[in-house]
Amino acid sequence: MLFHVVNKLQVPLFSFGATDPTLSSLQYPYFLRTTINDHFQMYAIADLVQYFGWREVVAIFVDNDYGRNGISILDDALTKNRAKISYKAAFALGPSISDINILLVEVNLMELRVFLIATDWLPSLLDPSATNSPE
Structure with a gap:
């Protein structure tokens, strides 16, 4: 999964469409949601x-x-x-x-x-x- 790679590389991932509320910044600290869930x-x-x-x-x-x-x-x-x-x-x-x-x-x-x-x-x-x- 892309989120695991992003965490491992410690690079930010900006998402303009990921609205699933189960995608948590606590679990994926480099995930930055740009839309409401x-x-x-x-x-x-x-x-x-x-x-x-x-x-x-x-x-x-x-x-x-x-x-x-x-x-x-x-x-x-x-x-x-x-x-x-x-x-x-x-x-x-x-x-x-x-x-x-x-x-x-x-x-x-x-x-x-x-x-x-x-x-x-x-x-x-x-x-x-x-x-x-x-x-």
Whole structure:
């Protein structure tokens, strides 16, 4: 794992996307997170769900440790706000466009209409222009 190499070499690692709250600066003293962790992000999403009065959502996420940890935190946050994840739609990392289409059609056929996409690569894959920033 990269974090162990960084610790051994005693060089800083700046992360612009590592949001997993289990990545601790106590365990990895040379790891510098430049974004807030999933705990804060998922509780903020749960607050938005509560603000709009939604009680059930579909969570779409990457089926890896980071995605599952984020969804677990979101589940806890929603429960505190008396809401819930009614369906968890997990993508394998690096799915084909066909796999994505099949899963999105499947969740679209459900009665629920609130979809939470807890991944950063899926929106950019579906709409690549959304991640292009002006120079």
